[in-house]
Amino acid sequence: MRHRRPTRQLKYRADDQRAGYLYILPWIIGFLAFQLYPFLASFVYSFTDFSILRPMKFVGLDNYKRMFTSDRLFWTSLKATVLYVLMAVPGKLIFALFIAMVLNMKLKFINFFRTIYYLPSILGGSVAISILWRFLFSRNGTVNSFLNSIGIGSLDWLGSPNLALGTMGLLVVWQFGSSMVLFLAGLKNIPQELYEAARVDGAGRIKTFTKITLPMLSPVIFFNLIMQMINAFKEFNAPYLITQGGPLNSTYLYGVMLYENAFTYLKMGYASAQSWVLFSIIMGFTALTFKSSPYWTYYEDGGEF
Amino acid sequence: MHMARFKKTTKITISYIFLAIIGILMVYPLLWMISASFKTNNEIFSSIGLLPKEIMWNGYADGWRGSGQYSFSLYFSNTFMLVVPTVVFTVISSLLVAYGFARFRFRGKKVLFALVIASLMLPNEVVIIPRYMVFNSLGWLNTYLPFIIPAAFATYSFFIFMLVQYVRSIPRELDESARIDGCNSFRILYEIILPLTKPAIISVIIFQFVWRWNDFLNALIYISSVRKYPVSLALRMSLDVTDTISWNQTMAMSVLSMLPPVLLFFMAQKYFVEGISTTGLKG
Numbered sequence: 001m002r003h004r005r006p007t008r009q010l011k012y013r014a015d016d017q018r019a020g021y022l023y024i025l026p027w028i029i030g031f032l033a034f035q036l037y038p039f040l041a042s043f044v045y046s047f048t049d050f051s052i053l054r055p056m057k058f059v060g061l062d063n064y065k066r067m068f069t070s071d072r073l074f075w076t077s078l079k080a081t082v083l084y085v086l087m088a089v090p091g092k093l094i095f096a097l098f099i100a101m102v103l104n105m106k107l108k109f110i111n112f113f114r115t116i117y118y119l120p121s122i123l124g125g126s127v128a129i130s131i132l133w134r135f136l137f138s139r140n141g142t143v144n145s146f147l148n149s150i151g152i153g154s155l156d157w158l159g160s161p162n163l164a165l166g167t168m169g170l171l172v173v174w175q176f177g178s179s180m181v182l183f184l185a186g187l188k189n190i191p192q193e194l195y196e197a198a199r200v201d202g203a204g205r206i207k208t209f210t211k212i213t214l215p216m217l218s219p220v221i222f223f224n225l226i227m228q229m230i231n232a233f234k235e236f237n238a239p240y241l242i243t244q245g246g247p248l249n250s251t252y253l254y255g256v257m258l259y260e261n262a263f264t265y266l267k268m269g270y271a272s273a274q275s276w277v278l279f280s281i282i283m284g285f286t287a288l289t290f291k292s293s294p295y296w297t298y299y300e301d302g303g304e305f
Numbered sequence: 306m307h308m309a310r311f312k313k314t315t316k317i318t319i320s321y322i323f324l325a326i327i328g329i330l331m332v333y334p335l336l337w338m339i340s341a342s343f344k345t346n347n348e349i350f351s352s353i354g355l356l357p358k359e360i361m362w363n364g365y366a367d368g369w370r371g372s373g374q375y376s377f378s379l380y381f382s383n384t385f386m387l388v389v390p391t392v393v394f395t396v397i398s399s400l401l402v403a404y405g406f407a408r409f410r411f412r413g414k415k416v417l418f419a420l421v422i423a424s425l426m427l428p429n430e431v432v433i434i435p436r437y438m439v440f441n442s443l444g445w446l447n448t449y450l451p452f453i454i455p456a457a458f459a460t461y462s463f464f465i466f467m468l469v470q471y472v473r474s475i476p477r478e479l480d481e482s483a484r485i486d487g488c489n490s491f492r493i494l495y496e497i498i499l500p501l502t503k504p505a506i507i508s509v510i511i512f513q514f515v516w517r518w519n520d521f522l523n524a525l526i527y528i529s530s531v532r533k534y535p536v537s538l539a540l541r542m543s544l545d546v547t548d549t550i551s552w553n554q555t556m557a558m559s560v561l562s563m564l565p566p567v568l569l570f571f572m573a574q575k576y577f578v579e580g581i582s583t584t585g586l587k588g
Contacts, residue, residue, distance in 0.1 A: 012410050012411060012412055013410070016409050016410050016411065017409070017410070017411040017412065019405075019409055019490045020405050020406075020408075020409030020410065020411035020414070021405075021411055022405070023401050023402060023404050023405025023406075023409065023490075024401075024402045024405035024406060024417065026398045026401060026402060026457065026458050026459045027398070027402040027405075027421070027458065027459040027460075027462075027465065028417075029458050030398075030455060030457075030458025030459050030460040031420065031421075031424065031458075031460070033439070033458070034432075034436060034439075034455045034458065034460045035424050035427065035432060035460060037435065037439070038431075038432035038433075038434075038435035038436045038439065039427065039431060039432055039435075041435035041438075042431055042432060042434055042435050045434060045435065052438075052441075099324075099327065102320055102323065102324060103324070105317075105320060107317065107320060107321065107324075113324050113328060115571075115574055116328045116331055116332055117327070117328065117331055118570075118574075119331065119332065119335070119567070119570070120331055120335075122515055122566050122567065122570050123335070123519070123563050123566065123567070125516075125519045125520075125521070126518075126519040126521070126537065126562065126563065126566075127519075127521050127536075127537045127540040127541055127544075127559075127562070128338075128540060128559035128560070128562045128563050129563075131540065131544055131555060131556075131559050132334055132335075132337075132338050132559065133334075134544075135341075135552070135556075136334060136337070140350055142337060142353050145352075145353045146353050149353070174331070174334075177331075230426065230428065233428075234428050234429070234430055236521075236522050237521050237522065241521075241541065241544065255430065255522075258430055259522070259525075259526075262433070262434050262437075263437075263526055268434050271434060272434055272435075275428075275430050275431045275433075275434070276431065278428065278430060278431070279427075279428060279430075279431045282426075282428060283426075286426060
C-alpha cells in the first residue's frame with residue numbers, strides 16, 4: 001500500500017498545536033505530578049533507608065543486597081508469587097478460552113451465559129468476595145460440607161500450606177469472565193472460510209485448533225497474558241484478607257510484602273527497592289510477550305496518527 | 306444423514322448441560338452468600354442448602370447498625386462521596402485528553418501517547434510510596450482527595466487509551482464539515498464527538514465506578530479514621546471481629562456492598578461487554 005501513503009504535512013498548524021496541547025494539559029500535569037515524579041522518586045528511595053520516621057540517608061545498593069542475600073521472607077514471597085502466577089494465569093486463560101470456544105458454537109442464550117459468567121469478574125476484587133471465599137473454604141465451610149456429603153471428606157483449604165495458594169488461584173479462575181469476553185470477540189473475528197478450507201482438506205479437530213484457532217487468536221492471547229500477569233503479580237486483596245499471608249507464609253504474596261514493609265513497618269526505602277524488583281520482573285515478562293506479538297490492535301484510521 | 310443430525314443434537318445438548326453446570330458453579334457462591342445473610346448463625350454452618358429454614362432479617366438490621374460507633378449509612382455515603390466525584394472527573398478529564406490526542410497534530414504527540422501507554426503498564430505498587438508522601442505533605446491523607454484530584458488530572462490512563470481508540474474510529478469528515486461551518490474545537494467536541502462517544506463514556510463510568518467501589522488497597526493506605534471509612538474498609542473491620550460477632554451480619558453487609566456494582570452492570574451490561582471487547586484491557 002506504499003503508493004497510497006498520503007504525503008505527510010511536516011508543518012504543524014499553529015492553532016492546531018495550541019489546541020492539542022491545551023486539551024492534553026490536564027494529563028501532562030497529572031502525569032508529571034502523580035506518575036513520573038513518584039516513579040523517579042521511588043527509584044531514588046530504593047537506594048536509601050527512607051522511612052517516614054526519620055531523615056533519609058543514602059545506603060547505596062544495600063537494600064538490594066539485603067533483599068537477595070539475607071531476607072529469607074523475600075525469597076519465600078517471590079517463590080509463592082511466581083508459583084501463584086504460573087498457576088492462576090494459565091488456569092484462568094485456558095478455562096476462559098475453552099468456555100469461549102463452547103459459546104462460539106452458535107448456541108442460543110449466549111448472552112445469558114455470558115452475563116452469568118461475567119458476573120464474578122465485576123465482584124472479584126472486592127472485600128465482600130474475599131469474605132465469601134474465606135467462609136466457603138473454611139474448615140467447616142460450605143465446600144467441605146459438600147465434599148463430606150458426597151463422601152470425599154474435608155480438606156483444609158486455607159489452613160494447609162500446600163493448598164492455600166491453590167485456593168487463592170481458584171478465586172482468580174472463578175473470574176475468568178473478562179478474559180472469556182475477549183476471546184469470544186477474537187474468535188468471532190476469525191474468517192469462517194479458514195475453517196471451511198481446513199475441513200475440505202480433511203483436517204481434524206485438534207489440527208484445526210492448533211493450526212487456525214490458536215495462531216489467529218494469538219494477539220488476543222498474548223495481550224490477555226500480559227494484563228493477567230501484571231494483575232496476578234500485584235495481587236493484594238485476597239491473600240491479605242483471606243489468609244493474611246499464611247499459613248507458614250505460603251500465601252505471602254509480593255503485594256502483601258510490599259504493603260507490610262512500606263506501611264506497617266514503615267521501611268519505605270526497602271519497600272521501594274522491592275517494588276522496583278517487581279517492576280523489573282513485570283517488565284521482563286512484558287517485553288518478552290511484546291516482542292512475540294507486534295500487532296494486536298486494529299485502527300479504523302489505518303494507523304495514521 | 307439421520308445419524309449426523311442425531312450426533313449434532315447430542316453435541317448441542319451436552320454443550321448446554323456443560324454451560325449450565327459452569328453457570329451454576331459461577332453463581333452458586335453468590336447465591337449462597339445471599340441465602341446465608343438470611344440464615345441464623347447456626348444454620349450458616351450446618352447446611353449447604355440455599356433456602357433458609359426461616360427468613361431472618363436481623364442480619365441486615367443489626368449489620369446495618371454496625372458494631373461500633375457508626376452505621377453503614379455513613380460507610381455507604383462515604384463510598385459515594387469518594388466514588389462519584391472520582392468517576393465524574395475521570396470522564397471529563399479523560400475525554401478532553403483523548404480528544405486532544407485523537408484529533409490534533411502537535412509536536413511530540415507520538416512520544417506523549419507512548420507515555421500514556423507506558424503508564425498503563427506501570428504498577429501502582431511502584432509509585433504508591435512517593436505518592437503517599439506527596440499526599441501527606443499536601444495534607445490530603447484521610448481525605449478523598451488522593452482519589453479525586455488524580456482523576457481530575459487524567460491519571461487513570463486506561464480510560465484515555467480507551468477513549469482515544471473510540472474517538473479515532475469516528476470519521477474525521479464529521480468534524481471537518483463542522484469546522485468549515487465555523488465551529489471551534491470545543492464545540493466540535495461538545496456537539497459531535499461527545500454524543501457519538503456515549504457508549505465508550507458509559508463504559509468508562511461503569512469500569513471506574515466498579516473499580517473505585519471495590520478498591521481496598523488505596524482506601525487502606527489513605528483513609529485512617531473510621532468516620533471516613535468507605536464500605537470496603539468497614540467490611541474488613543467487621544471481618545476482624547467476626548469470631549465473636551454474627552456471620553450473618555457480615556454476609557448481609559457484604560451482599561449490600563455488592564449491590565451497586567451489580568445493579569450498574571445489569572443496567573448497562575451491553576456497554577460493559579462492548580467496552581471490554583473493543584479495548585480489551587484489564588479484568
